[in-house]
Amino acid sequence: MQEEDKKKPLSKEAFVAMLEKVAFFLELEGADPFRVRAYEEAKRALQASEVDIGDIAQDKAKVKGIGKHIQELIREYLATGGLGLLEQLTQKYPVSLLELGKIPGLGIKKIKALYDALKVSTPEELRYAIEENRLLGLEGFGIKTQETLLKHLFLYEERLGAVLLPTGDAIWKTLQDGLQERLPEVRLFPAGELRRRCPVLAGIDCLAVASDPALLWKALDEPFPILNDVVKQADEAIVGKGDGGVRVALTSVSARSFPTRYFFTTGSSSHVEEITRRLGAGGYSMAPEGIHTHGEEKPVELRSEEEIYALVGLPWIPPELREGLVEFDPAVLKNLPDLVSQSDIQGALHVHTRFSDGMDELEAMIAHARSLGLAYIGISDHSKSAYYAGGLTQEKLFEQKKQIEGLREDFPEIRIFHGIESDILPDGSIDYDEAVWKQLDFIIASVHSHFQMDKTAMTERVLKAIRNPYVTILGHPTGRLLLAREPYAIDLEAVIQEIARLGKAIELNAHPQRLDVDYRCATTLLASGVFVSINPDAHQRSGLTDIRYGVDVARKAGLPKAHILNALTACEVGEFFMRQGL
DNA sequence: GCCGTTTTCGGCCCGACTGTTTTCAGTCG
Structure with a gap:
């Protein structure tokens, strides 16, 4: 065992x-x-x-x-x-071989060869063996393989202890539920990257406001679910490791210092720096323990974060936005009340079913979308070139169309759009032909193969695809898989500008491992005025609610509701689709 | 090991790329 x-x-x-x-x-x-x-x-x-x-x-x-x-x-x-x-x-x-399996470029055969011949069983041993050039003696391993593995090892090490947002949420929830059970009077708050809703978390920072911190530490003396390898740091913080080896820190703060500590711990560093600079210009000095008027010993009394922002004449800035990217832009500040939120989302586009690689039947996906209160759903299975995902032949696509027409009568409360997620082929063309495209409500065009093209060729490929009059949305624009696969080379700015010019939409793929397009494109997204579609890319019923992570990221990019395609009503989206292909 | 109803055995996704080869194995999506 x-x-x-x-x-x-x-x-x-x-x-x-x-x-x-x-x-x-x-x-x-x-x-x-x-x-x-x-x-x-x-x-x-x-x-x-x-x-x-x-x-x-x-x-x-x-x-x-x-x-x-x-x-x-x-x-x-x-x-x-x-x-x-x-x-x-x-x-x-050894069980540790599983770890080697997480390094790209290492499949089962290579892992077995490394272990059988060199007794390499951990990433550390692999690094050592590479440094000693010992892989070169093995059949099937050459100089290039060694170089690639070394490169992937660096990436692997970089990702150690980093987790995706849902894992962060789960760790937080366990921590909160567990502590609240032991100490109901303690108030707990997520801060740091978790509160900023960062797609990848290097750590999970939480604050606890307790009348007696000693009680807090005593409650944590008993082994605690999800918090492993605990070390206590100084008197006020406890640090351990959660699932995925991620650093989890719980800091105890007094009620008095809470607003500034909350602000500091939430970050980001560039956001905190800018606010500190503005406070300095306004005659204040800032430290995690409190804000002082220049020359005064006693800190300014603060009851909330809002009051910190008020000191520099700013509205409260939602934590997601605090990345030092666009949040100080007057236009963004003006739009703050309209920042997209979960309740603005009206429908889910980009949904897979068992017709291709989804786990649930068409009807189950639609019924679930309805139960979530969505006004519309856009079915888009894979197109025929996506063999690996069971892409639809033309015949299958028409069979699906027929089924959808029947289901529209069974589900009058929800509008069902029929589309396809078409592969963008290496030459920029998409699957099927005009006769087929015409019969679909929308087309999401996505790159699923030939990732290795150079930037110019890839950009041309994608531009050609979105210029196809029938293409409605560009799917997961960089193809990245967080903590697993780097984005392919592409001139995203040019692509966004072109999509905006054509009046089409770019996807913000809300799958927690994608969250692609990245929020760091905020400036271009906002300036271009492009429509952003927050799509679940759901492959099963539960995937539909991933949209919430997409909303988090859209908020990070400062996107107001008016920028979001699926914040439109079913009727408006229907009209948007109708305009394509003309 | 699972599935299925033309089924209790035979089929299960497959093409492209990379690096190692010198005709192919391993990995990936």
């Missing part, structure tokens, strides 16, 4: 993590690839499903992808907290 696994409480997540390990080590052993895939599929199926694993164990529920054997594994897990199969597998190979 893996000790680390056994300690954790029984949960679907923990079981899913075990399935992932089983698949990895089976593949390492050279098991039948389809058997390996069955475990991977089971993992995906469980993650996508809302069914409780207890119900599967007791035959009360059935999930596609979970057969007799994995049902047995669930029973074993629920009874013992572990899996004999995994125990067997990890006796032959």
Whole structure:
């Protein structure tokens, strides 16, 4: 039994993590690839499903992808907290090999070769072996492979301890619930990157306002869920590690110093610097413990962050915006009341179904969108060139169209748009032809292959695609996967300008691993006046609510409601679509 | 290991790129 696994409480997540390990080590052993895939599929199926694993164990529920054997594994897990199969597998190979699997360029075969020949089993050992040029002696490894691996190792190390926003939210929630249970009178606040809703978090900073900090530390003496490797720092902060190895810091502050501490801890540093500069110009000096009028010993009495901003004649600036990018721009400040918010979102465009690589049926996706109160949904499965994602042949696309026409009658409360997410082919063309395009409500054009083109060629490719009169939205404009894949080279500014000129929309893909287009494009997005569509890119029902992360990022870019395509009503979006292809 | 109903065995996504080769293996999306 893996000790680390056994300690954790029984949960679907923990079981899913075990399935992932089983698949990895089976593949390492050279098991039948389809058997390996069955475990991977089971993992995906469980993650996508809302069914409780207890119900599967007791035959009360059935999930596609979970057969007799994995049902047995669930029973074993629920009874013992572990899996004999995994125990067997990890006796032959060190568990740390899983870590090597996170380094791009290293697949199972290379990992096995590295371990069998060189006993390399951790990223650190890999770095050492590369520095000693020991990989060159292995079959299939050459100088280029070594160089690429070294490059990826740097990126891997950079990402260590960094987590995506949903993980940050989950850690925060566990921390908050747990502490609140032990100490109901303590008030807790997320600060730092979490409060600024940064797509990638290097740390999670929280503040606690407690009448007696000693009680707080005492409550934390007992082992605490999600907070591992705890070290106490000075008297006022406790620092540990959360899931993904991310640094978690909880700082105790007094009620009196809270407003300034909250402001300081929230950051960003460039935002804090600018406010400090303005305070200095206005005759104040600023420190985390409080703000002083020049020459005065006693700090200015402050009850809220609003009052800090008021001292320099600014409205309260929402934390998402505090990146030192556009928030001091008078036009942005003027638009603050209209900054897009979750309640402005009227519909979800860019939704996949089981027609291509989605996990849920067309009808289930529509029903879920309706239950979320959305006024419209835009179905856009993959186009035929996306083989790997089960892209739709023309016949399948028309079959889907027919089904949608039927469903429009079953779901009168929600408008259903039928579109496609078409691959942008290397020459900038898109799938199908005009006769097909004409029959769709909208087309999202996205790059899914040939990422390695140079910047000029890639920019030309994308420009050509969006100039196709039938293309409505450019999907995930840089193709990046946060903490996993770098963006491809592209002149985004030129692309944004062109989309704006054409009166089309750019996607802000709200999948937490994409959040693409990046908020750092704020200046260009705002100045161009381009429509931004905050799309869930949902591959299952639960993916629809990812839109909230997109809203966070849109707010970071200072985008007002008027910039957001899916803040329009169903009728207005319908008209917007009608204008394309003319 | 899972699925399916032309099924209880046979099929399960596949093309492109990279780097290593000298005809292909590994990785990726």
